[in-house]
Amino acid sequence: MFSESIFYSICTKGDYMYIADEKRYEKMIYNRCGMSGLKLPALSLGMWHNFGDTGVYANMEQMCFTAFDNGITHFDLANNYGPKSGSAEENFGKILKEHFLPYRDELIISTKAGYGMWDGPYGDWGSRKYLIASLDQSLKRLGLDYVDIFYHHRMDPETPLEETMGALEQIVRSGKALYVGLSNYDGPTLEKATAILSSMNVPFIINQNKYNIMERNVETNGLKDTSFRLGKGIICFSPLAQGMLTDRYLNGIPQDSRVRTDGRFLSEDKISNERLANIRRLNDIAGERGQSLAEMALAWLLHDKAITSVIIGASRPQQILDNIGALKNTDFTDEELAAIDAVYESAI
Numbered sequence: 001m002f003s004e005s006i007f008y009s010i011c012t013k014g015d016y017m018y019i020a021d022e023k024r025y026e027k028m029i030y031n032r033c034g035m036s037g038l039k040l041p042a043l044s045l046g047m048w049h050n051f052g053d054t055g056v057y058a059n060m061e062q063m064c065f066t067a068f069d070n071g072i073t074h075f076d077l078a079n080n081y082g083p084k085s086g087s088a089e090e091n092f093g094k095i096l097k098e099h100f101l102p103y104r105d106e107l108i109i110s111t112k113a114g115y116g117m118w119d120g121p122y123g124d125w126g127s128r129k130y131l132i133a134s135l136d137q138s139l140k141r142l143g144l145d146y147v148d149i150f151y152h153h154r155m156d157p158e159t160p161l162e163e164t165m166g167a168l169e170q171i172v173r174s175g176k177a178l179y180v181g182l183s184n185y186d187g188p189t190l191e192k193a194t195a196i197l198s199s200m201n202v203p204f205i206i207n208q209n210k211y212n213i214m215e216r217n218v219e220t221n222g223l224k225d226t227s228f229r230l231g232k233g234i235i236c237f238s239p240l241a242q243g244m245l246t247d248r249y250l251n252g253i254p255q256d257s258r259v260r261t262d263g264r265f266l267s268e269d270k271i272s273n274e275r276l277a278n279i280r281r282l283n284d285i286a287g288e289r290g291q292s293l294a295e296m297a298l299a300w301l302l303h304d305k306a307i308t309s310v311i312i313g314a315s316r317p318q319q320i321l322d323n324i325g326a327l328k329n330t331d332f333t334d335e336e337l338a339a340i341d342a343v344y345e346s347a348i
């Protein structure tokens, strides 16, 4: 794809030349995304936190290297990831340019639009005007001609579904995205959207929704069953409940944890005594399986055949390495599943 000299000059713009681990594809499991031709790594890396302007660039680089060196080929973004909005795409765009362009065809890069991005009526929700302008802005920040997956980020109760889906169709036809996805949709709306997209032959392949041991909306709102029936993939976000399904908060709230560094989305009151008691019960079940709680939480999602991938967040490279450990055992006995369900049910 690139001559050696271009490769060298691209890669030496950073402090050193990154060369990906040759054994990376031996370390990861790849799952087919629904009934599409695309395979995704069982673990993907999300850039909602720690990739914005308040993050440390060298740490972002190292997290991307660690991920790719271990076969994580999928990086998930959105127009509004930061803070400030757009800065995660800018920072990842810089990492791409400095280190990853030679690997572009080995990467699945996704972005989204659907939440508030700029002032006025055209920078939010699901109009054709917003989605098309937003993806153009994202491509500029990323320094790319196309993304692999473009998502509508949330259901829009006011814009006709035909208009939003029509914008996704135009985006694919214009070559700015290879596939499209829907995020935060429920089962009935997914069913309607699928009918519209199928009638236009749009490669809609994936749903992105919050799903973890303690947050199971996708089971009650019909998303999981409908997605599986329609042959679409599911990629789960916040699989660790933003860090609560790890050992992070078992002994107090660390200064470097998300609660302290960015409490906008995970506030201290979420770490209640009642929740901690449930986390400890889950931690004990994980211990009996010979796993950390984080490993068990990820494995619990991946043992489900409806699930294509889980998007982990990370604040440091070691967390990515620890989480890949989940792949060693994604089998559960009926007793283990029942014990996990009992903790969930006691909390709802």
Ligand SMILES: NC(=O)c1ccc[n+]([C@@H]2O[C@H](COP(=O)([O-])OP(=O)(O)OC[C@H]3O[C@@H](n4cnc5c(N)ncnc54)[C@H](OP(=O)(O)O)[C@@H]3O)[C@@H](O)[C@H]2O)c1
Pocket (backbone or CB within 6 Å): 045, 046, 047, 048, 049, 076, 077, 153, 183, 184, 208, 209, 236, 237, 238, 239, 240, 241, 242, 243, 244, 246, 247, 248, 256, 257, 258, 259, 294, 311, 312, 313, 314, 315, 316, 318, 319, 320, 322, 323
């Ligand atoms: N479509 C949507 O609407 C939507 C919404 C939210 C997220 N997402 C996507 O999903 C991605 C992941 O979401 P998330 O960040 O909430 O995921 P998560 O995996 O549930 O939480 C990630 C956080 O957990 C902690 N952590 C991770 N591994 C750990 C380990 N092994 N041990 C201890 N702590 C660990 C870290 O927090 P500390 O800072 O405490 O270290 C890390 O930042 C996002 O980046 C984004 O791409 C999409």
